[in-house]
Amino acid sequence: MVLKRDKCIFKFSPFQNPAIRVSPNTSVEIETYDCFSDQIKTNEDTLEKLDWNRVNPATGAIFIEGAEPGDTLKVIIEKIEIGNKAVVATGKELGVLGDLFDTLISKVVNIENNEVLFSDKIRIPIKPMIGVIGVAPSDKEINCGTPGEHGGNIDTKLITEGSIVYFPVFVKGALFALGDLHACMGDGEVCVSGAEVNGKITVRFEVLKDLRINSPxxxxxxxxxxxxxxxxxxxxxxxxxxxxxxxxxxxxxxxxxxxxxxxxxxxxxxxxxxxxxxxxxxxxxxxxxxxxxxxxxx
Amino acid sequence: MVLKRDKCIFKFSPFQNPAIRVSPNTSVEIETYDCFSDQIKTNEDTLEKLDWNRVNPATGAIFIEGAEPGDTLKVIIEKIEIGNKAVVATGKELGVLGDLFDTLISKVVNIENNEVLFSDKIRIPIKPMIGVIGVAPSDKEINCGTPGEHGGNIDTKLITEGSIVYFPVFVKGALFALGDLHACMGDGEVCVSGAEVNGKITVRFEVLKDLRINSPxxxxxxxxxxxxxxxxxxxxxxxxxxxxxxxxxxxxxxxxxxxxxxxxxxxxxxxxxxxxxxxxxxxxxxxxxxxxxxxxxx
Structure with a gap:
């Protein structure tokens, strides 16, 4: 089953209509934009020109049959494929050194042979990971840029191919979504972005009735x-x-x-x-x- | 050269008389108490009975010939040997879960075959590391329980056999000291202690005139x-x-x-x-x- 990336949301919401419904144990291939909705394609597409309403899209929501409030959603990350260009961004009031900058800065980098070509001298091995991943909260909307007990923008580099992520289910169907792939990122994400990239993630869900958790x-x-x-x-x-x-x-x-x-x-x-x-x-x-x-x- | 552990200090101080003077590139074997000055030897030696004035000793201070303010002291950790008993402590207002406890709790554990015998079921591989390590600050005394730019109680588990630690030199001779060995510790030291242990550390110093740093x-x-x-x-x-x-x-x-x-x-x-x-x-x-x-x- 494939979920196209035009089915994207900008907030995790219990009031969201699902984009698709899936049964547990079905593999779903989810296409994702990068965190800027692919608006930055060259170094001329600066952050100043960005439509900030289209930042941090997650593809979804996916209604998982049988998931009820109080259950746990088990998400098995079977595969991550990424695009061949990434964007790194930082600037004024962004990230740890935001006070040093007067402007917004972005940089488009190519990905070749599983390396991010950061500069002529520096090639960084890719370690693709998912930045935004989660389920709908119980009673409010949370924009996709914010993390929480429902997941969301938790930017955890352990969330990669082969890992399993567990979320508390707050609403019927869980209403799962993900996006914000990074070709690589260090713990902290100190400049405010990873190597932001689009891609495809294959996941499989299980619904656990006997496990109760409060956070991912x-x-x-x-x-x-x-x-x-x-x-x-x-x-x-x-x-x-x-x-x-x-x-x-x-x-x-x-x-x-x-x-x-x-x-x-x-x-x-x-x-x-x-x-x-x-x-x-x-x-x-x-x-x-x-x-x-x-x-x-x- | 050997420095016995009775030469211990409870604060890093520019006013300290050195215990010994060493030339750069001389190996020095430094004996250390555990962080409780070895006061806890059995489970009956509780924290309530502890003389808290003798907590966090560091062995020193060592005057390194040629070290001047503005230099960098390079400390090569050549070897760490630890004792065969360790103490773990936590309790009321101590550590991350201190609010859950009404008393102070300590536990003496044996170390056998390079494992900490935490319980009948749980044996933890040792990874000896140095908790307190540093030099004298420029113009004030800092007790050995507190970390800072001079080092001190930085409890960094990367500081282990084979690693090199660099400190800014603030006073003539640097006045180096170390102590607070842990048989093992996780990042965070969340209960307030590691597996506190006595031991011997062999270090060698170099004085770098061309490197200026502000923190370890x-x-x-x-x-x-x-x-x-x-x-x-x-x-x-x-x-x-x-x-x-x-x-x-x-x-x-x-x-x-x-x-x-x-x-x-x-x-x-x-x-x-x-x-x-x-x-x-x-x-x-x-x-x-x-x-x-x-x-x-x-």
Whole structure:
């Protein structure tokens, strides 16, 4: 099944009409624009000329049959393919060094042989990842540029081909969408953008009735990451650790003291992004501890 | 040359008398207490009984011949050996979940076969690292529990055997000290302690006259990390990116725009610790970019 990118939305909304309906366990190929809706094609297409109403599109919404509020949506990222040009942008009041700049700056870079050609001297290996991914919140609309418990612009570089992302389901059908592919990005996304690129993502959904979570969880073969977003990085980091604590506490007989002491020795507080309206942090535990504690991630 | 651990200090101070004087390029074996001055030996030695005036000792200070204010002290971590018991501590108002607890909690764990025996079920591979490491500030005393531009309690798990740490020199002789070994620790040190352990660290110093830095830098074969501490994690992260920017800007002809865009694609904002009086973040770049840009880390 294919979902074309003209079916795009600019906010995650419980009031959204779905673009398509899919059954669990069906692979869906989702086409995506880059975060500027592909408006920047050359170095002459500057950010000043941009229609800012068309920033951060996500393709969707996808209604997943059988998903009900309180369930968990399991999203298996089967494949990511990206285009051959990317845009990097920064400038005045954007990103960590925004105070140093007077203008908006963008740069179109080619992608060849799985490398981003940043300059004549610098070629960066691609590591495609999904910036915007999530479901509809329960009772309000959240624009696609903002992260939250529903996912959204969580800009987490672990969300890549082969990883699995879990979201709480807030509304019937979940109303899933994704977009904002990056050819590569560092933790923090410090200039305010990654190597912004269009592409195609193949995903498959499962609906879990027995798992209840409060915020996105990302799993790959090495680690399990609990994602949290908040006005400050300190608050986001604190929340991410609490989500992880609650997850383990509900599923084992460990005391809170033992859980946090264990976390302190083996878990990493990590940064997803520090440049969106809310900051996103994650608390990452090694996969082996879930096996050791007999806590199943379905 | 050996420096015994009874030569310990509880603050980094420009007014400190040195414990020993060493020439550059001499290996020094430094013995260290754990962060509780080895006061906790069994589970009966609780935190309530602790003499808190003896917390966070660092062994030193070491006067390095030839080091002058404005120089950079290069510290090569040649070897780390740790004891066979460690202490993990948390509790009321300590660490990320301090609000959940009414008391102080500590736990003595054995170290066998290079593993921390956290419980019957859970064995954690050791990754010894140095929590407190630094030089004297220019004009004030800073207790060893607090991080800063001089280093101190920066709790950065990259500071391990084989890594090199650079510090700005503020006073004649630098007055270097270190302590607070951890058998293992995750980024964040979320319960307020790692696996606190005593041990021996062998270091070698070089004094660099041509390198000027403003805050610690950690280098290993894979990456270069710029360390910053501040009242919030957001501020510390912002500062760490700025330190990295200034370092590259002073040594290449790249524009600030290009530097931050490059950073956004390949650099990671990382967390060292979020539980000390100041938070410590780091901005980590891959080592290859320094070779590519022909920027030498001496």
């Amino acid at each position: 969880i990302v799993v790959n073969s090495e680690c399990v990451s609990f994602i949290a977003s908040a006005p400050t990085l300190d608050e986001a980091a604190n929340l991410a650790v609490r989500f992880a604590h609650n997850f383990i506490k509900e599923r084992t007989d460990m005391s809170s003291e033992d859980i946090i002491m264990l976390f302190s020795l083996i878990g990493d507080v990590q940064v997803s992004q520090i440049v969106d309206p809310l900051r996103t942090a994650r608390f990452t535990l090694p996969y082996w501890i879930f096996e050791k504690l007999n806590v199943k991630i379905q | 830098i950690v280098v290993n074969s894979e990456c270069v990390s710029f360390i910053a501490s501040a009242p919030t994690l957001d501020e510390a992260a912002n500062l760490a990116v700025r330190f990295a920017h200034n370092f590259i800007k002073e040594r290449t002809d790249m524009s600030s725009e290009d530097i931050i865009m490059l950073f956004s694609l390949i650099g990671d904002v990382q967390v060292s610790q979020i539980v000390d009086p100041l938070r410590t973040a780091r901005f980590t770049l891959p080592y290859w970019i320094f070779e590519k840009l022909n920027v030498k880390i001496q």
